[in-house]
Amino acid sequence: MAHMHRDNGKSLKLALIITTVFFLVELAGGFISGSLALISDAGHMFSDVLALLLSLGALTLATQLPTKDRTYGFLRAEIFAALINALLLIAVSTGILWEAYLRVQNPAPVQGLLMGVVAVSGLVANIAVAFLLHGSHNLNVRSAFLHVVGDAISSVAVIAAAIWISLTGQTLADPILSGIIAVMIMFSAARILHETLLILLQFTPRSVDFDVVVADMASVAGVSGVHHVHIWSLSSDINILDAHVYSCERDAGKIEGMKREIKKRLENYHIRHSTLEFECEECSDCEIVEPVHNSLEGHDD
Template sequence: METENVSTVRFFWVTFLNVLITVVEILGGLLSGSLALLSDAFHNLSDSASIVISYIAQRIAIKPETPQRTFGYRRAEILSALLNAGLLIVIALFIVIEAVKRFMHPDHVNGDIMTVVAVVGLLANFISAGLLHAGSRHSLNIKATYLHILADGLSSIGVVITGIILIFWHVKWLDPVVSVLVALYIAYEALPIIQKTINILMQAAPDIDYDAIKKDITSIPQVNSVHHVHAWLVDEHHTMFSAHINCEDIKLSEVEPIYRQISKLLQDKYHISHVTIQAECQRGINEKMFDIDRD
């Protein structure tokens, strides 16, 4: 679906626009002497790599499950999001280091060239962001790339404003200050993605109400308790859940309807994608819901 997967055509045009912006801004940055413009250019260069990585990851993620990959390849997009967000942090650090050097040794900046080039970059970034907007709401992978583009748009706005100011006033410290602000914004947007992707890769428990789940499951007739619970995310959309339940001493044929009822409950109410239940009679009946104490 187009809302979930960004088309090849859109990826192509976003990549083309970013490569074009990169070339124009590198030339403009060298001619104008603007660190902010060069920073924006390198950021756009990273966007191009990010877009290619995102596209490849998206194609890999839709491959079906195999005997070797029983959960499929969905985490390819999570790895891509982590890589892209990490790249943003590296770029932010690079910009800050260069900005500090400029503070110590300020250079003259040509505001006219800087402004014209930044306006071209700003327009191209807005077009690229529009092409990726729909997919960014459904995928951490596309969101990471989308944030690359938005950060570029914001930095381009900062460069435009800086260029206009420098046309009239030669404030040498303004260019590195804008560069640092852009770097801080890039890091601010990237860190939450890094945190979320690491949580998924570390199989952290999703944010669901386990006490409510226990109450709902044990309210089912012939289910006495729940223990040995595990829940984790394969990606940001697919939650896995497994648990042991203690039932009355009933036939296996009578347990199967309970399985179906629990699975439907967890899928409909808690949006859990895959449910695995093991029924027991007395074994583990006094165990806690989790193998370890929760805070």
């Protein structure tokens, strides 16, 4: 886990440097050329800078050890960073859409050649940063990666618009393209926002089939049933489960063996943190979930 955090942190730092430099280049190029699409792309890149800063800060916090007051440490910090990133993307997109609408009403002159040259440099930077962040399973890093991918796509579109404006002189392509970029940004933000809310509301992770997990636990030799099952994510790469296990077994050694077997099986579902309470009598406030029965009743407790 610590090695993974170090790798993510190194990639984020390098990505932050590259993105900041090319944000300034695109912003200056947008104002000089008069291109709203280029300024929009720079605005998106600025959100990338903030996203990377948030992600790096959250990743640093997440590595701090737990204390008596913070028994989970700051592992949830990355989820809040992803949430803020998503909301930031939506805000940036809304501003771009409004400015694009105004430009459609009153078209402005655009220097297509300069616009294209700056957009190409921005695309190169985005590709480099995307390569650095690609492949991480960390939701926080993935949110930053989506920022950059969206920016790379918009850079390609800006290049195409620059070529069109240079050949035809039709500057209306600039605000229209800006609106398309903004909609694309909103879609990527919505995906991240959805995933972060699922984690913050402690829903069962989408990668985990609740019924299959419970059935697998209940099929362990000696287990008569499973109930009070709760599965959630502490962060994007840490799934947690707690459950009551009903068994008539009285031998402490055999119970310990059942516990080890259940935990081993849970690792197949990427659940490496679990709390199992073994009971020799049925709870008075819940129904036992037998191995072959549907287990959703216990999930709502």
